[in-house]
Amino acid sequence: MIDLIAQTGLNALYAAAYLSLVAVGLVLIFGVMGIVNFAHGELFMLGAYVVVALYAGGQVPYLAVVAIGLAFVGVVGLLMEWTMFRPLRDNPLGGLVASIGFLMILQALVSMGFGVRMAHVPPFTQDVIAFSDRVRLPVQRLIVIGAAVVLLGALWLFLKRTRFGWALRASAQDREAAALQGISINQTARIAMFIGAALAGVAGALTAPLISVNPHMGHSVIVAAFIVIIVGGVGSLEGAVIAAVAYAFIHTIVTTFWDGVIADIVGLSLMLLVLIVKPTGLFGTADRA
Amino acid sequence: MLLEVNSAAIAYGKVNAVRGISLRVPENGVVTVIGGNGAGKTTTLRAISGLTPLAAGEIRFNGERIDRLPPDRIVARGIAHVPEGRRIFPDMTVEENLRTGAFLRRDRQAAAADLESVFGRFPRLRERRRQLAKTMSGGEQQMLAIGRALMARPKLLLMDEPTMGLAPVMVEEIAAIIRDIKRQGVPVVLVEQNAELALELADYAYVLETGRLALEGPARELRNNDHVRAAYLGL
Amino acid sequence: MFVNFFRSGLSRRRFLSSAATLSGIGVLGATLPRKVFAQDQVVRVGFLAPLTGPVAAWGKPGLDGCMIWAEWINEAGGIDIGGEKHRVEFIPYDDEYDPAKARAGATKLIREDGVKFIMMLGGDPWPGVQPVAERTGMLFSTLLPSDLSPDTTTLIAPAEVHPIYNVTGVEWLAETRPDLKTAVICAQDDALGLPSVATYLAAFEAAGIEMLEAPILFDPATTDFAPVVTRMLARNPQIVCLDTCYADYVHPICEQLFQQGYEGQILSCTADFYEQIIEKTSKEFMEGFVFQFPDFDDPELNADFINFQEPNRFYEEYAQRFPGQWGAVSWEYASIMDLWKAAVEKAGSAEPDAVLAAMTEGGTAPHAFGEARWWGRDLFGIDNALVGNWPVIAIEDGKARIKAFRSIPDWYDKHGELLKKHMAAYNQLWDQRS
Secondary structure, eight states: OHHHHHHHHHHHHHHHHHHHHHHHHHHHHHHHHOOOOTTHHHHHHHHHHHHIIIIISSOOOHHHHHHHHHHHHHHHHHHHIIIIITTTTTOHHHHHHHHHHHHHHHHHHHHHHHOSSOBOOOOSOOOEEESSSSOEEEHHHHHHHHHHHHHHHHHHHHHHHSHHHHHHHHHHHOHHHHHTTTOOHHHHHHHHHHHHHHHHHHHHHHHTTTSOBOTTTHHHHHHHHHHHHHHHOTTOHHHHHHHHHHHHHHHHHHHHHTOHHHHHHHHHHHHHHHHHHOTTOTTOOTTTO | OOEEEEEEEEEETTEEEEEEEEEEEOSSSEEEEEOSTTSSHHHHHHHHTTSSOOSEEEEEETTEEOTTSOHHHHHHHTEEEEOTTOOOOTTSBHHHHHHHHTTTOOOHHHHHHHHHHHHHHOHHHHHTTTSBGGGSOHHHHHHHHHHHHHTTOOSEEEEEOTTTTOOHHHHHHHHHHHHHHHHTTOOEEEEESOHHHHHHHOSEEEEEETTEEEEEEEHHHHHTOHHHHHHHSOO | OHHHHHHTTOOHHHHHHHHHHHHHHHHHHHHSOGGGSSOOOEEEEEEEEOOSSTTGGGTHHHHHHHHHHHHHHHHTTOEEETTEEEEEEEEEEEOTTOHHHHHHHHHHHHHTTOOSEEEEOOSTTHHHHHHHHHHHOOOEEOSOGGGOOTTOTTEEBOSOOTTTTHHHHHHHHHHHOTTOOEEEEEEESSTTHHHHHHHHHHHHHHTTOEESSSOEEEOTTOOOOHHHHHHHHTTOOSEEEOTTOOHHHHHHHHHHHHHTTOOSEEEOSOOTTHHHHHHHSOHHHHTTOEESOOOTTOGGGGSTTOOSSOHHHHHHHHHHHSTTOOOTTTTHHHHHHHHHHHHHHHHTOOOHHHHHHHHHGGGEEEETTEEEEEEOHHHHSSSOEEEOEEEEEEEETTEEEEEEEEEHHHHHHHHHHHHHHHHHHTTOSTTTOO
8 A cells, every 4th residue: 555655656746747847837928928828738749749750750869859849849939929929919819819729730730740640759768766566666757757846946046036037027927017117028928938838848848758649639738737727826836836736646646546537527626616715726816817 | 308298199999098198298397197087197108108009199208209119118218107006016025026126227236225225215115125015005015116116216207196095194105205206306297186186296287188188287377277176176 | 604605705616616626535435445534333432430530540540451452452353243343442531530520421421422331430420320321221330339239220340349359368368377367457438448348347257357446447538647557556466458448548558567567467459559569668578468459461360261362461561551550450441341342242233232131141251250140139239240250369579479269159158148247237238328
């Protein structure tokens, strides 16, 4: 039983890792730009396909591919900001609709380029850290956990210690007030979009060898990410991380000890509960919701 | 003339919120814009700060056109804006809010000195410097918003309804602060619904009604104007 | 219209001369031998299955195999229908595993394309097509006999009796590895997963193998299988059964089993693209993996009782044209076509009712894996499933090898009651499904 709990804990830690990356990216974009980026799951998918193209399909070393994936998807985010979100800045519904259109374009492009079936990604490493017979952490998963910690830590430092980070924080709390202090809305939007997209992309690249990679893989991630940011509080980055960890743990534990479908129901119920009791989310601020 | 608004028209969608108004703000003193709800006062300040584009006309600051610049460039020119509803950063501390006001400043030491003088002017802010802004009262938040704007060491200060929703005691404090700012030589454009207070503090006044300039003149004269007394001073 | 034609500048003279030329060509055309034109006698067969999406692995490879079949048949002169040779043409339609789309597809194939026979994967889309079948009397085939019901006499399941053939794997495993006494099973919670679970439960019970816990059903949208696998391994089973999981699930589940240190027996219905599973795990890990679908280059398929045209050559041709794509259904639809062609030539007609009568005459027919009987009244309410032998495959040294052929009717004669009991428990008997 201890073994089962320990292994479940390791499984949950992995799920929390990639979910936090995705959720934080989503919150950053929504918080700073006021846009609900429905294409966020497809940015995750794009990161995975960078791995398919360069690592599975080419000879590029895996960790380099992950870095490329981060940068590439970040640039795609910039493209989205430039072509869709900036022209539609004062039209939140328009931005939302545009992002839905964009996600379909991405899915179609990837399907045309790579086919609709599951893409095969060989493992980067098959090493496993065995704590005991039944408690094992594959190094591939450890990499995901480690990367999430490093990236989120770097993001935290960026937000608290750098000028750009300060600008992001202020913009996320009140965009116009931030503009009135001399913070450039355009530049801040670009930075937020790059970072938000890059986080989703790197999560996809890191998990590509571990999950089923197909053009529709963004769907389940985005649903979980939305639940997480609603529970955590739509403007709050810390809230997103804490909620992602909580959701991943609850979902993994319920799936392991009861049922995967029940776990989904529990997750949704949690979200509904938070919406009823504290609609702005556990850590959210009044405005943004 | 420090700031000139020439025949400005501003639209919200298809509706013209402000049409053909012209204002002049000199290098010192307080200019006030008064009028009822929806008269276009806030719209005008937002246009000066670049938050809302002009549909027609122009705005010049120190002779140069600023009406097509993005808001951050206008702040860089020296115009600071205390927005309607205060709009402080709720999840930042008092001190962080103030520092954000100095975002564009490169002169670290001078900015640090300014921070000290803001705390000197608003001792209550110093007491609460590490407190999250969202936990403060309306009056304290107003002081914070004003302090934040002053941190930019502005050449022109725009203030939008600074006494709105405040108790009479706080209103008096804000009035004292505005007099102080005036004494220190920073020109102010004051938008107010509290016409009595505005006409008392200001040197020159503009009266906006449904987006048009109804009256203008030295504040002293407008205080004795029949229409103003009837419509805005309740006399 | 012709008046405008003249006004637009075309002179009457030019019009008349063009008309003369065209009719001249027409006369000439009527006298030339048939083969010159594309207007050969054609018989069309519809292919209505998922060609895109998660279940495409059980549709698209089948279409690919049919294309090879069609080429071979047409090169050899085509199908003889009542004395006249006909070319075979397949008209594909992607039902995306969705009933509404399948219904639209069936209607189009029948009304616009004039097909004489429609092959489907079946499953969730079938209820959308059923009213069309009943109204038009069109002959349909499915790979999933759970679609059969007494209401639709023109639906046949001539290739596989999914999931019933899964019993052969369990039976063979129990005989060759009597040391394996415990099992767990996981499956996706959908129309494909549930009947298969019931079948495996019956097979395990018949073999005296203990189920350590109730079947673990997971959400079809699952991408991270670590929790499911942790749960399965919690009781140290000797057999892990993957039921009829889609390839998208089999791969990550096997990877997790490998990473979580499982060293026992794995049993599955399919193992599509198993070379990739080996790459994600290891040859040693996959040694002895048992499933139900052979690679057709297997020499065992050259036995006398096999009714499939040159299986090894078919596999080579397929591998050449569609490298790495060989899967469970690559040959099945082609083998259905063999059956259909034989019935058409026997009946002298391609009309659905005549073909069906010819096919089912005598109650037996040549199934790919041997002579088989039309069967299924107990489970499906109608004897429209062609059931005979089925191979059991094990992966040895990285390659799929046929280990044995087992008779499904023989198993059923011994253990049929168990199967009915479990099917009923999962509401999978024909009279339970509405």
